[in-house]
Amino acid sequence: MSQYDFDLFTLGAGSGGVAASRRAGSYGARVAICEDSRVGGTCVIRGCVPKKLLVYGAQFSESFSDAVGFGWSDATPSFDWGALVSAKDREVDRLNAIYLRLLRDSGVTLIEGRGRVLDAHTVEVAGRRYTAANILVATGSSPILPPVKGIEHAITSNEALSLPSPPQRVVIVGGGYIAVEFAGIFNALGAKVTLLLRGESILRGFDQDICTFLTSELRKKGVEIRCETFVQDIERRADTLNVMTRAGEELRADVVLYATGRAPNTKAIGLEACGVSLSDNGAIVVDADSRTAVPSIYAVGDCTDRVNLTPVAIREGRAVAESLFNNNPTRVDHRNVASAVFSQPPVGTVGLTEAEARARHGAIDVYVTNFRAMKHSLSGRDERTLMKLVVSRADGRVLGFHMVGADAPEIIQGLSVAIQCGVTKAQLDATVAIHPTAAEEFVTLRDRRPDPEPHA
Ligand code: NDP
Secondary structure (H helix, E strand, O other), X not given: OOOOOEEEEEEOOOHHHHHHHHHHHHOOXXXXXXXXXXXXXXXXXXXXXXXXXXXXXXXXXXXXXXXXXXOOOOOOOOOOHHHHHHHHHHHHHHHHHHHHHHHHHOOOEEEEOOEEEEEOOEEEEOOEEEEEXXXXXXXXXXXXXXXXEOHHHXXXXXXXXXXXXXXXXXXXXXXXXXXXXXXXXXXXXXXXEEEEOOOOOOOOOOOHHHHHHHHXXXXXXXXXXXXXXXXXXXXXXXXXXXXXXXXXXXXXXXXXXXXXXXXXXXXXXXXXXXXXXXXXXXXXXOOOOOEOOOOOEEEOHHHHOOOOOHHHHHHHHHXXXXXXXXXXXXXXXXXXXXXXXXXXXXXXXXXXXXXXXXXXXXXXXXXXXXXXXXXXXXXXXXXXXXXXXXXXXXXXXXXXEEEEOOOHHHHHHHHHHHHHOOOEHHHHHOOOOOOOOOHHHHHOOOOEOOOOOOOO
């Protein structure tokens, strides 16, 4: 019998923690998991899932007007924000119950409360101590609110998912995933949305063509995007929020949403005191096996700030369980992870951006197409689609697929398999298209973009 209460003690029942604990339980390990909020974590409870349900809800507004071009009468349906939020909440409750059942069915002991690591093999939750051969930290991340005067009047994505009423005027600070996704939701539901960027571009780090194109599509839909705009302070006056910019402009809003990044949840849980190293931004430093500086303590997911996406946290968690409890040493390959932004229109991307490819591979070929999807020939909607292929000139291997347009995330998921298999441009060319689709463009691209002029 082991000297410890458990073989694995996991802090945090989000995507990574639950995946690791269930997998470990399935191999007969004695597993406990603690959680101080609802089981499911950011993705299920206050992130990806509820956000995407709101995106679906918001998209109907365009569908109703598109339908007129196809012969449907021009009705003006009414919208009930409360009904959408309640339906979304019911779905989150259902998923939360499924997560609880899955943990139970895997024999994992759920302990309610915030865990604190006391030493390499001890965790304390709600005043009780538990020992474990291995500890897994999977505590996720939380929104960052910068120190701005009046920031207490602002909300984060946590609150934006459940506002009591639909806002008419929304100021969003930031230009990352969350900012553009909520800009799409509120804009489609009829709000006046203003996005304030401290830099010059939304979605920094994405391919430049994607950023420029999505900016133009968002502006066409009515989202106001202001670059190099900094908030001086936020003030509440009666039922209006006044956002004063450093340039002296005053913006009025019902809601001010800050989407200025997330920070790892690693404070006050005993990590540094027991020898776990943290980086400057508070992320847990781990090796390729997700092991921290303390050999019996592992960490996965957003709290390690590697690739902060749910499917990556799940893989990292399962890899730890496979390595520890199935005699199957497993590492996660963080290259070529596809991702999507559920903006309107959405973005899908996998592999290198054009700039990254040039820096790493030198000579590359770039293929870009930009077209109006067939549906909009009748709907009349002024929305375009962008597709881009980045190819190594040396061996013809595809280095990156990028897309903005309807179904981009669904299309890029398939192409991420191809890139994982080392697909070449010649193999794309040899693939017969499905017609008429947007996706077929990826196998029919012929016109190479001219190389950029070399710098003087
Ligand atoms: P991001 O890191 O994606 O973007 C942060 C944005 O805020 C950037 O535009 C950044 O500007 C700006 N910013 C940062 N600090 C300040 C500041 N002090 N004042 C003004 N602007 C500032 O963060 P998000 O909050 O959008 O999302 C967090 C993470 O959540 C993402 O990185 C992603 O990993 C995950 N996520 C994934 C989703 C998906 O897969 N669909 C959806 C939602 C979230 P600059 O560019 O100048 O740095």
